[in-house]
Amino acid sequence: MAIAKIHPSLTVLAARPAACLNGCQLDVLVELNTPAPLASAQRQPVAIAIVIDRSGSMAEHKLQAACAAAQQLVRQLSAHDRVAVISFDNAVETVVPLGPPSEDAIARIDALHPGGSTALVDGWHAGLEALRDGHGIEQHHKRLLLLTDGQANIGPRRGGDVAPLLGQAYEEGISTSCIGLGEDYDERLLSAMAEAGQGNLVHLTAPQQLEAVFTAELEGLQLVIGRHLQLRLQPGPEVELTQIHNPLEANAEGWIDLGELQAGSTPSLALGLNMAPRPCDGPAVVELLKVQARWRDADEQVVMVEALLRLPVLEQPAWDALPLEEAVVSAVLLQQAARRRQEAMQSIDCGDEHASRMVVQRALDSVRSFKGNSAVQREEQLLGELLDLISTNKLSLARKVMGSQAFMRARGRKLRDQEGRDDL
Structure with a gap:
């Protein structure tokens, strides 16, 4: 079987497994899960x-x-x-x-x-x-x-x-x-x-x-199985897309470019939704988000998959008691840190070393507050290294490292530290 025959699947996961009757803000993680190729799979040259x-x-x-x-x-x-x-x-x-x-x-x-x-x-x-x-x-x-x-x-x-x-x-x-x-x-x-x-x-x-x-x-x-990977987000009725945490912007048609699609990869977007209050006699389940993913396969044919985020509606006390989904919290923190890198770069461009240092410090504090997985621990290390560069006035180097890291994080790719080592 060739790599080109791999079939990715699209998933949408909310930070809580329900919406709140009184209205709520929800972070959401969108992932395109792409299986790794079989060891015996042929690859395109x-x-x-x-x-x-x-x-x-x-x-x-x-x-x-x-x-x-x-x-x-x-x-x-x-x-x-x-x-x-x-x-x-x-x-x-x-x-x-x-x-x-x-x-x-x-x-x-x-x-x-x-x-x-x-x-x-x-x-x-x-x-x-x-x-x-x-x-x-x-x-x-x-x-x-x-x-x-x-x-x-x-x-x-x-x-x-x-x-x-x-x-x-x-x-x-x-x-x-x-x-x-x-x-x-x-x-x-x-x-x-x-x-x-x-x-x-x-x-x-x-x-x-x-x-x-x-x-x-x-x-x-x-490992490339597709090109021009794009995602589009369509909030449901009475739902607002308040933030794409990845430092990426949608085009005029609402599509967000993520580059090439690789077997074994999981391109993702972390985003924030705001749902308006619902009537007490409204539906017990609401549709919050529709997500579309499309790309061109090895034959230059457009492939598209879709996923919906539907959640039950709970009253405030029950909703407040729900646990947070660690994978969503982690993804949001990492993408917010990528955006903070961009803010710090802008401060360097304006000659404001102090503001740049404060932005990175706030990102580091946010990451430290979450006792989570190895990816978050690695992010803490990378942000600490950036803070050291800024604090020792190595601003040109800091800007280059931050730019590369923000670029790669936004697209779900491996980050490298200032010496070029990846995050494994």
């Missing part, structure tokens, strides 16, 4: 373009680590996969033309050497063209993996200018993940590119973690 910054700032250990990571990725590919390697400084070079993995490709990567300036978008575009022009890869999952440590100083350098190009590439089936290395790259540009390209956004302080990140990118791409 992948085509990856690795685009590596070779500007002067990448000299020595950074470029060496990048080459080693790219070589390791090539060794992990099968004969059905395809890989290209592009390097850029002020000029762009095709180091390895798109083709099957080979010892020749590994040797070519080893010959990379540092150069001058940073034509970042030109490098990305060369990787795009390699995948666009590839023969026999119509059924491959395609990703462009961009690594840089510096500012784009040749060619386009504004996210608003390049995001439409990445969006068009994604419409053609080519996603883009961005890896920022060190403290000098433009995280705003990379964030805009990763968002439009529907890939991942990773910050690394330690280049030694590049091999783990490249491997994670490959493994994630191999």
